[in-house]
Amino acid sequence: MSDDEKKKSGFFQAVKEFVYGVAAHDSARFALKTRASMEHLFILITMGDMLGVPILPPYYSLRLLPYVVPQISTWKRRMLREKDLTDSLA
Amino acid sequence: MVPISLTKIFEKYPDRRYIMFGGKGGLGKTTFSAATAYYLAKQGKRVLVFSVDPQASLSDIFQKDIFGKGPTEIMPNLYAQEIDADQRVKEYQQEIRQKILDMYGMDKIPEEIESYIQAAAAEPAMEESAIFDEVVDIVVKGGFDYYIYDLVPLGHALYYLSMASVYDEWIGKITGLRQQMREYDQVAAVMRHEKDAEEDAILNELLYIKERINKSSGILTDKERTAFFFVVTAEEMVINDTLKAAGLFAKFDVPLSGYIVNRVLPEELKKQQIPEYLKNRLTMQDHYLKVIDDTFKNEILAYVPEMERDVTGLRMIEKLAERMFD
Secondary structure (H helix, E strand, C coil), X not given: CCHHHHHHHHHHHHHHHHHXXXXXXXXXXXXXXXXXXHHHHHHHXXXXXXXXXXXXXXXXXXXXXXXXXXXXXXXHHHHHCCCCHHHHHC | CCCCCHHHHHHHCCCCCEEXXXXXXXXXXXXXXXXXXXXXXXXXXXXXXXXXXXXXCHHHHHCCCCECCCCEEEECCEEEEECCHHHHHHHHHHHHHHHHHHHHCCCCCCHHHHHHHHHHHHCHHHHHHHHHHHHHHHHHHCCCCEEEEECCCHHHHHHHHHHHHHHHHHHHHHHHHHHHHHHHHHHHHHHCCCCCCCCCHHHHHHHHXXXXXXXXXXXXXXXXXXXXXXXXXXXXXXXXXXXXXXXXXXXXCCCEEEEEEEEECCHHHHHCCCCHHHHHHHHHHHHHHHHHHHHHHHHEEEEEXXXXXXXXXXXXXXHHHHHHCC
């Protein structure tokens, strides 16, 4: 790649990122945030008995357990923490 | 009333390969399961009779310890199996632990997770679920012409059925949520110009569970391949309970194939010198046999006499099978 081409592609990359930042970043962030809330809802449904809310039969929730191991502690913190007004601003 | 014979039913519907006997506890479900297995095996069919009852008694009836040993040959073509639910749950727990260790390269299960695994296994529904799951394994594996389910008493069998439909519904809902989550993943991935979102292992797991549950409840409600027989005796309570259960089973779309009357005292006794006590039993029996006739009419498939001794061992099973399939 010549210097000229490098410059060109660097320029396009910058434009691309700029457009993404202006137009799509917020939507993408929103999609990911919604996805994260759903993840917590999902763990509540399947692993609810960890908090004393049994929903899915335990035989099958055990099957899913390995996949959610990393999320368990943040999920518990989120479910059990007290909520205040500033939460709705986030 | 002369019953349509049980033999004819088996000849008429050769596709019904999943045979079940239901009824109140202690009426002879296990005995009939064993005798039917014996009869079919003698006809040259490969038969597996297995128990879904945690308090199984196939070992007793075949006079051979088969508990937790997998399909065990009793005689040519006849195999019997008693599921060891406890053992199954333990292996399952270990499987889950191993999976976690492998997935995250841990050398020890985090305490919180370990206590969850143990608590989940202590749930009362765990044993039933484990048996349920093993039954799916047995059926999926194949290799036999006939599968005879030695069922649990009525209440449990109903629980077993309703469990399947509740599970199915639940898993359906959760799968829906998971699919929705995946859509969000993909939206975010597209917007950030990433390549496809990662495959969702949990979604695949859920779909697997759903398929297994469908397989099992699908068999229980398959009119082409399943025959469900009720065992009754000539007693008021038994008749009432059976009617109630038959109604509930019908609600779950279980195809009822007919009724078998067990423990019928021989008519000839009347002609002999018998004590008052036995006379009363016979009068009572006549009355309730008539009730059974009126209630179940042409769905009665066989009247099986009270045997001179309890049915254990192949000799007695053969004798009983001859009376069932005459």
